Amino acid sequence: MKKILGIFRGFPGLGRVVSGVSLLETLRDEYGYCIDIISYLQGNRYLELKGYENLHEVGSMDYCSIGLLPTNVMGAHIHEKMRSFLPDIVIIDGEPLIIQALRISYPKLKIVVLLNPSDVDNEQNDQEAMRYFNAMYSLSNLAIVHGLRGVSNIGGYKKLISINTILRREVLDAYTNCTNNIFCILGGGTVNVGSSFSESTIQIAKLCIGASKYLNEYKIHIVCSSKNIYDALNKLKHKENIILHDRILDTQEYYSKAGLIITRSGRNTLSELAYLGIPALSFLSGCQYRRLEQKQNMEALATYNIKPVSLDIKPNKFAELIKETASINYQREVFIPGNHQAIQEILNL
Secondary structure, eight states: EEEEEEEEEOOSSTTTTHHHHHHHHHHHHHHHEEEEEEEHHHHHHHHHHHTTOOOOOOOOOOHHHHHHHHSHHHHHHHHHHHHHHHSSSSEESSHHHHHHHHHOOOTTTTEEEEHHHHHHHHTSSSSHHHHHHHHHHHSSEEEEEEEEOOOOOSSSSSEEEEEOOOOOOHHHHHOOOSSEEEEEEEESSSOOOOOHHHHHHHHHHHHHHGGGGGGGTTTTEEEOOOOOOOHHHSSSOOOOOEOOOOOOSOHHHHHHEEEEEEEEEEEEHHHHHHHHHOOOOEEOOOOOHHHHHHHHHHHHHTTEEEEOOOOOHOOOOOOOHHHHHHHOOOTTTTTTOOOOOOOHHHHHH
């Protein structure tokens, strides 16, 4: 039986975890592979939600802004896992230093990297940093770049493919049912981020709270996937039609009940909403780097059911936009996910 190990960066959000887990579970359930997964922080909270146990957690000295350090306790845990599990393939997302460490120790190992288009091509980021990242990612045997815009092989990669976003399996299987429930999904990216991102996250939630007095016919669920955001919002006064959630919800728990989704313009969420056809309002927010990527996502997608919205909007105007957007009829599967193509490329290694 072939074995695949996944190593996925667990912060600041879940974007580096959900797609890789989807691929691994498909390879396990449909192709008979034996799988194991390593993540941490928010990533482990997602794995716990899916029923995974005995997860290893990081200490404060185990990671930096670009992911895990290969020479501390978590790095030693990864090498021990390599020796005990003996994977045929390792799939890595968001861990450039671990790619390099594994290539040094296991020069013949088959390594697949999952990348965001902005990991490869981003004019707004420091170009010396981009050269460094691409040099690390190109140590892989296969780079799968998935998202809402295509990129080309800039040179140095053994093989690079650019495909549509890989979606979570629970999204592919989700059913939708238009109701009077509005879900504001604040995302997992609220841990280990700058103050501007946390502040904009709270600002989105405050807009929902402000708009709620004009939306008596709706229940507005604000999903906080980190405690710091929940604690900040729980101190605010809000109407009875506002429901705060202090944890990451199962996808079916909100997609199956949502008449409207309010979110940021991240690659994964936008792709999921485009696939499911759920009406949505999407904010551009956070630091300059994140805003640019979100803007590129919205421009590349340009789908009928997702409308952009500014953080400067007034609560009464936001309520009007919510009502208008919630009236859009669902049209499922306009967006074709990249899951099948990614699986075939991995099988061909």
